[in-house]
Amino acid sequence: MATITVNGQQREVKSSPDTPLIYVLRDELGVMGVKFGCGLAQCGACSVLLDGEEIRACVTPLAALEGKVVTTVDGLAARWARQKGVPVDPARLHPVQQAWVDEQVPQCGICQFGMMIKVTELLEHTPKPTDAQIAQALTESGPSPHLCRCGSYAAIRDGVHRAAVLMAQGAA
Amino acid sequence: MNSQLFQFGGAQPAAIDIDIHGARLTALSRRGFLGTSGVLMVALGLAGPMAAHAAPANALDATQPASWIDIHADSTITLRTGKCDFGQSSIYTAFRQILAEELGVPVEAITQVISGDTDRTPDGGGTFGLLRNAGGNLRKAAAYTREAVLTLAAERFGVPRAQVSVADGVIRGGGQQARYGEIVAGKDLRLTIPVAGELTSMFGLVVTGNPPLKKPADYTVVGQPVTNPIIRPKVSGETVWVGDVKLPGMLHARTIHPATLGSTLIAPGKLDASLFPGAKLVRLGNLLAVASANEWEAVQAAMAVAADTKWSEWKGLPGSDHLQDHLRKGVDWSQTKANKSNASKGDVTATQGVKQLSANYFVPFLKHAPIGPTVSLADVRPDGSVTVHTHTQNPQFLRRALALMLGIGEDKLVVRTYPGPGHFGRSNGGNAGSEDEAVLLSRALGVPVRVQWMRADDMQWSTQSSPMTADIRIALDAQGRIAAYEAIHSGPPMQDDRPIGALLAGLPTMDAPHPANPSPLHTTSMNIADQWVYGAVPAVLETGRGTYQIGEKESPIRVGLRDHSMRTPIQFQQNFPREVAISEAAALAGIDALQFRIDHATDPRVRAVLERLRVEAAWDSRPSPAPAPKARAKAGKAGTGVLRGRGVSVMLRDHGYWACAAHIAVTPATGVVRVERMTLVVDPGIVVNPLQLKRQAQAGCLMGVSAALHEEVRFDQGAITSVDWQSYPILTMAEMPELKVVLAPASGSDIYGQGSESANALAAPAIAGAFLDATGKAIRRIPLTPEYVKLALRG
Numbered sequence: 001m002a003t004i005t006v007n008g009q010q011r012e013v014k015s016s017p018d019t020p021l022i023y024v025l026r027d028e029l030g031v032m033g034v035k036f037g038c039g040l041a042q043c044g045a046c047s048v049l050l051d052g053e054e055i056r057a058c059v060t061p062l063a064a065l066e067g068k069v070v071t072t073v074d075g076l077a078a079r080w081a082r083q084k085g086v087p088v089d090p091a092r093l094h095p096v097q098q099a100w101v102d103e104q105v106p107q108c109g110i111c112q113f114g115m116m117i118k119v120t121e122l123l124e125h126t127p128k129p130t131d132a133q134i135a136q137a138l139t140e141s142g143p144s145p146h147l148c149r150c151g152s153y154a155a156i157r158d159g160v161h162r163a164a165v166l167m168a169q170g171a172a
Numbered sequence: 173m174n175s176q177l178f179q180f181g182g183a184q185p186a187a188i189d190i191d192i193h194g195a196r197l198t199a200l201s202r203r204g205f206l207g208t209s210g211v212l213m214v215a216l217g218l219a220g221p222m223a224a225h226a227a228p229a230n231a232l233d234a235t236q237p238a239s240w241i242d243i244h245a246d247s248t249i250t251l252r253t254g255k256c257d258f259g260q261s262s263i264y265t266a267f268r269q270i271l272a273e274e275l276g277v278p279v280e281a282i283t284q285v286i287s288g289d290t291d292r293t294p295d296g297g298g299t300f301g302l303l304r305n306a307g308g309n310l311r312k313a314a315a316y317t318r319e320a321v322l323t324l325a326a327e328r329f330g331v332p333r334a335q336v337s338v339a340d341g342v343i344r345g346g347g348q349q350a351r352y353g354e355i356v357a358g359k360d361l362r363l364t365i366p367v368a369g370e371l372t373s374m375f376g377l378v379v380t381g382n383p384p385l386k387k388p389a390d391y392t393v394v395g396q397p398v399t400n401p402i403i404r405p406k407v408s409g410e411t412v413w414v415g416d417v418k419l420p421g422m423l424h425a426r427t428i429h430p431a432t433l434g435s436t437l438i439a440p441g442k443l444d445a446s447l448f449p450g451a452k453l454v455r456l457g458n459l460l461a462v463a464s465a466n467e468w469e470a471v472q473a474a475m476a477v478a479a480d481t482k483w484s485e486w487k488g489l490p491g492s493d494h495l496q497d498h499l500r501k502g503v504d505w506s507q508t509k510a511n512k513s514n515a516s517k518g519d520v521t522a523t524q525g526v527k528q529l530s531a532n533y534f535v536p537f538l539k540h541a542p543i544g545p546t547v548s549l550a551d552v553r554p555d556g557s558v559t560v561h562t563h564t565q566n567p568q569f570l571r572r573a574l575a576l577m578l579g580i581g582e583d584k585l586v587v588r589t590y591p592g593p594g595h596f597g598r599s600n601g602g603n604a605g606s607e608d609e610a611v612l613l614s615r616a617l618g619v620p621v622r623v624q625w626m627r628a629d630d631m632q633w634s635t636q637s638s639p640m641t642a643d644i645r646i647a648l649d650a651q652g653r654i655a656a657y658e659a660i661h662s663g664p665p666m667q668d669d670r671p672i673g674a675l676l677a678g679l680p681t682m683d684a685p686h687p688a689n690p691s692p693l694h695t696t697s698m699n700i701a702d703q704w705v706y707g708a709v710p711a712v713l714e715t716g717r718g719t720y721q722i723g724e725k726e727s728p729i730r731v732g733l734r735d736h737s738m739r740t741p742i743q744f745q746q747n748f749p750r751e752v753a754i755s756e757a758a759a760l761a762g763i764d765a766l767q768f769r770i771d772h773a774t775d776p777r778v779r780a781v782l783e784r785l786r787v788e789a790a791w792d793s794r795p796s797p798a799p800a801p802k803a804r805a806k807a808g809k810a811g812t813g814v815l816r817g818r819g820v821s822v823m824l825r826d827h828g829y830w831a832c833a834a835h836i837a838v839t840p841a842t843g844v845v846r847v848e849r850m851t852l853v854v855d856p857g858i859v860v861n862p863l864q865l866k867r868q869a870q871a872g873c874l875m876g877v878s879a880a881l882h883e884e885v886r887f888d889q890g891a892i893t894s895v896d897w898q899s900y901p902i903l904t905m906a907e908m909p910e911l912k913v914v915l916a917p918a919s920g921s922d923i924y925g926q927g928s929e930s931a932n933a934l935a936a937p938a939i940a941g942a943f944l945d946a947t948g949k950a951i952r953r954i955p956l957t958p959e960y961v962k963l964a965l966r967g
Contacts, residue, residue, distance in 0.1 A: 019468045027424075027467050032416045033409035037543050038627040039471075042897040045543055074409040093408060100407040104399055104863060107259030107871050108594030109406045110544045116407065139906035146905070147897060149543045150259050150594050151874030153905045155867055 004065050006031055007075025017063035022046050024062050033073035035113050044146035047114035048072050054121045056143055073113045076120060096120050099163035107150035115146055119160050123167055134160045190323060194381040195316040195365040212361040213239035214317050240294045240313045247341060247353030248283040254376055255299040255306050256288035256565055258594035260868060261400040262302040263287050266860040270307050273393040274314030274386055276338035288567050288589030296568030297376025298600035303860060303924035304826050315383035316365045324355050372572040372582055374693055388858055388922055397863030414563040414590035415547045419620035424467040425613050426474035427623060428460040429633050432890030434486030434727035441480025448473035454616050458729055459676035461613055463621060487889035488726030496534045499641040499662055503719050508687045508696040511716040515704030518711030523656035525647025529757050533644060533749030534953040537885035538637040539900055540738050542593035545630030550610035551620040558585045562607045563592025570602035574611055577674040577681065597737040598635055601669030605634045609673035628895040633672050635736035636885055638663050642749035652761030654772055656711040659750060665698050665718045666741045668734035675731055684724050696720055702746035703824040707774030743825060744933040751821040751937030756950050759796040765941060766791055766820045777918050778822060781831040781853045788914045789833035789851035797948035814839050819941025821934045826926045828856040832934035836942040840965055843958030847877050847909040847939060855918050856925020862915055869913045872928025876935030878903035882955050
């Protein structure tokens, strides 16, 4: 039995210690905002924040997570509310999610779960990134590039700039 | 195809029975009405409007299609379509706009879109040509509906129909007004519209007849940048994707596919019950699978069993390194009748010209490569009923294939469709892969089964986009104009719609492509899909030569490299060589590549997009190659120099005119090509939604850059060796060029513009043209990887 904090809630987990986080989240805890892409840490679709840093849930075993804090896309809005010290409002999105709506970023959208996680990590460290910093974050900073098969990279870049504005304004 | 009018069941007397431009508007008695406050349904309901709404998840009376358009008493509207969405957004944006426009209501009135469920949608057919085909259907269905409601309104107002009009949801006439809902309230109305076709065929149903259509000049909703309402639930995490579906008592399965595309199972590996106590091993012919209530156990047990499984050896593929040679020399092209294009004219053999270009071009196998591998669920019940949950572009055709596999009636099957990773045409023939396996495993195990393919399964066992080779000869006259153009396009056509699980299990499927396949779409015949745009060329001969799927006849399990449509299918494979050859011919003639195209185009819309491209791309008009002797010399000597060039391509597809300019940088020493700038100009006809079209074109263009720079399916003599993102790399964000998309619709068009498909195809020939411009050397294949670039520079 392991204990991890997922999207602000402490959860007791029964899965075996070698179980990759993605199956723990989706199958045992019912947290579905993490998607299966490659199972090889090559695409970034399954990214989650672990203590604020992006990791790949498909290759991270439960044993490495005891006592850690996991945030998925499902928990981004609450994360933002906590950071701003305001009550969680189910009608409000995290600025990154809101920017993704404003800029109509997703096509099929399966990669965007990992994209939004990576961009949240980026903006928490670099509030006003340049195009080069965005490309670097989404291509070189993790175990692999974050891949989008639909080719929505231009929309993603627009979305990051929009999110930066929304975050600077302090609201979404 | 027989034209048919839907007849509504039930013996209730009709209080209303009106002919509406060939459609039939009827009302059932109150007794036949199931308790709503009134509704108008278009096409055939199940048993009544509420039955359609409340169809249970395992409804088995799926033989009858549901309503196309439901007008509710509160004036909200439900739109139903058998098409699905894999990122285009069309069914949630353009479709609602088209419907709202014809009805004369605000787009917000269409509050619900039901898509892709075989028991809840009316039309079937594949998700392709969404605006061209399905958009036209919807436009007509909406026009019939508007006419029906306005006819009733005229009766209510006591004025002739001609005095009744509708705008912004309000129907007016004789000084009175009413909303749609008020006209249908308290009635149980059925509008039967004429359709042709077959529900579970590849193409589904087509609306026929000629209802009066709103004039495009009067459009107010079509043309607006309507946002996509499904994005918010997707980014918040609320959307239920196909992979998120959980069925009570379901098992997670992983299939273990053969060692090669021709291997048979000799001995299954041992499933160690002490290591995997909850796992079960299932064998169905050459299909092997492990299932467990615990997904991670299923993954591990499948890997352990796979490592211990014995398959027969098989070598029946040419290998990707030899594919181009195989297509040129190893195929008997006489087995399938060749086709000539409609553009063929004059006597090409009589024209040698003053200068001549003669070359061979090649497009390799490409993968649809969705970011998430296919996943689906099936629930086969003891009573023989089957429900499949999947992400498919053609759910009705999938239903037909699964019924054939199981030997049961189509009425026993329901296919439910969910969002999933885009697969760009792969499932237009029904299956994306895994659906049939889920059904077979559920039947074998007696419980619902979820089959998730792993990355390698998806790369090795899904279909791919066909390869093609082209022999092109261009003769130039003394003025540098094309006197003759001759092209022979040779390859296996799309599409092989046989589900892989059914093949491995030895169960019935439709035929593999062969010359006499009773399904005309599934023959070995190769048509010319690339529309000719150079009308001024006096002699043209374009020939298509088709063959069997590579390795299929050699494989004991009849698998081989199965093909399926992927964006601009076949047209891309033919447009790439044509447009590269045209750029080469322009260089040979010493004429600017863009001007050369204008000089040979006769259609003013082709010329217009090229003229506009010249401005938008800041195109420097001059012959190729680029005048950069110093840079070229430096690049050759020091090995570190960069050569820059620009290229152009044109495509006419679905009445849409597309032109593209690529600006690239080539480093000869490393063979690295960097795409620096892409400019697209499109005249698609009517732009239904400029916001979504622009996003689609941007993304499609980048997918095309990905194919141009990186993509080739590698395989040895038995199996695909491109198994993951390292062995099948795609474009990353760091490689994204500067992008400019210009919408330049010609006025007066009556045709809805298609989306990003053409954007996808334009990149590769423009980039190859830019390579010729930059280096003075032609590159006649993709991808432009360092390996092939260095070969081209030597040649």
